[in-house]
Amino acid sequence: MEIVRPHSHRNLFSSNDAASAPTIPLYRSAPPLEVRLEDFESFAIDRLRVLKGISDGLSRGKKPDEMEKLVSELWKVNMRHQHASEVLNKDIISHFVLRLVYCRTEDLRKWFLSMECALFRYRFRFLTAEAQRAIMDEFDITCKAVNIMEFESIKEKLGQVARSMGQPLPTGDAIFYKVPFEDVPELVAGRRVLLSQGYAYVAMNQVVSLVATLFRSQLSKTLILTNRKWTSSIREQEKHRLTPIVEALCSSYLGPDFSQPKEYAEISLKDIDQLAKTSFPLCMRHQFDKLKEDHHLKHGGRMQLGLFLKGVGLNLDDALAFWRAEFSKKVGLEKFEKEYAYTIRHNYGKEGKRTDYTPYSCYKIISSTPGAGDHHGCPYRHFSEENLRAALSRMGVNSRAMEDVMNKVRNRHYQLACTLTFEALHGVPCDAGINHPNQYFNDSQKILQPKKDSST
Incomplete structure (x- = not known):
């Protein structure tokens, strides 16, 4: 090629x-x-x-x-x-x-x-039986269909296998193939096929196992x-x-880039505390809370949270006011303007290369490796089980949903764990799954805004 x-x-x-x-x-x-x-x-x-x-x-x-x-x-x-x-x-x-x-x-x-x-x-x-047989020919599968006489001799045993799987009993026009048992390990392991003298009797609707092997x-x-x-x-x-x-x-994020807010054009600085509680995913809510608690975040946290806030609609002036209000409590106003304000303007494309920087996707966040004192990264991956349970509980995840989330975490399905958290908190399924923190925010607002509007 x-x-x-x-x-x-x-x-x-x-x-x-x-x-x-x-x-x-x-x-x-x-x-x-x-x-x-x-x-x-x-x-x-x-x-x-x-x-x-x-x-x-x-x-x-x-x-x-x-x-x-x-x-x-x-x-x-x-x-x-x-x-x-x-x-x-x-x-x-x-x-x-x-x-x-x-x-x-x-x-x-x-x-x-x-x-x-x-x-x-x-x-x-999805193929027709004829097309399936053509694929079998392409693989040079030489097995032949069981003839009528052999079928009748094993019909009762085939029926026992069918009953054990809750399937209809085989009829005279059913097609079975006789193949070496090692060619269908999946069927043998699942006890879903009749074995006799080293051969497996594979029904036409099971041929996919043979071909897929x-x-x-x-x-x-x-x-x-x-x-x-x-x-x-x-x-x-x-x-x-x-x-x-x-x-x-292999690490491509395949969804929208969220570099500009699309559905909720702008969020107000006065509403940000409430939005953090209702519509921020755990990764962003954790950083938001730590910023409010420590009045500081290291570079990785500032980038992850700052670009997220940009993507959900916090304009540059409000972003500067937001970060200034917190950082000045610890480092002072002069140091903030000298060492930190430039990066915020840079993220908004107002300094340096004037690039319109994109909020981080779940894949990028999960792949990060936070060090000591860092608060960025994915909590589902980087938190201990005790800390994760405590954080989810503070968000309002109930005990039943909590176990489902933890099961996904143990199997390293971190985005699915976040998806289950979203579903538990919002009471609706999220069939597309969560692939981006800004998607989480947008989907949350789609659900909560109508409720908010109807109550006013």
Whole structure:
């Protein structure tokens, strides 16, 4: 796959090839086509939205039918293309770009492998039986359907397996495949398949397990090979062009940048104390409280809280007044104006490069490493369990919701823990999940503002 800057590239398949190509690409080798540099990144981001959506849905414990609906919608929204003939190319290109992105460490490979296999499973289930058999042929699965005589001889045992799983009893027209048991470890481990003399009898609606095992094995091997190529040659050869994109993609925040307040244009300085109690996420509320208590925050805290306040609508004059009122109590007015006011103006694009700085996303906050005396970072990640429980209790999280939050924290699902906190405090589901502190604030205000308006 060659990356080029021109604004044209040829299709991966000719019209004749497209008709015979499998419905789902198997991504066995990189495609022989040219890719625009802008497509290289944008296609990967679109697919990453799908994979991260799947990850979030699975982490939230969505039911199988809910996951099928979610995956279908994620794919439809993110993987479309203005030219229908390019949809397949986008699918293949995006996979190989993300393969390059996620081959680089064991943790990245593990996540990508898990999410791509989950995506493959759902896409396979959406296919017709004929299309599924075509995929099996592509994998060169040589197993044959069980004939009538053998089916009748094991029908009773197949019925026992079906009853144990609460499924209908198999009928005479049911299709079963006889495969070596080691080819379907997932079904064997879950006791969802009949075993006899070293073979497993796999129903047609279970074939996805067989195919997904082969897909996973293939992808796992190619990720290792891709990593070797990346470290031995690609990273250095593309250090000025692709390498910065590849190394940034896995940590990309995919939502709005919140550099400017959009829905609530401006917040008043006199309302900020109340808003902190009702609509600030824990990371910002903790820093806000520590600022009020200590009248000081270190640089990391000033940046994290300051950009958040900018994003929710605190204008520059009010921001200077807010920070001045607190810091002057500890360092004095003169020192504040000399050492701290410049940074505040800089964040608002009024000093230095005049850059419109963006509030930090959850990913950036979670990835930070606060030191002694720092109060920035993600409380769900960095607090002890005792301190986190106390902080959540002060926010008003009840004991039942508290345990759900702590379970997510133990499994390192910090954004889901924040999402559950939001749901507990606001009494409504947050299906999109919390991905940014400013999103938390905006979503909170959407819920609370109508109530406030109706009470006045």
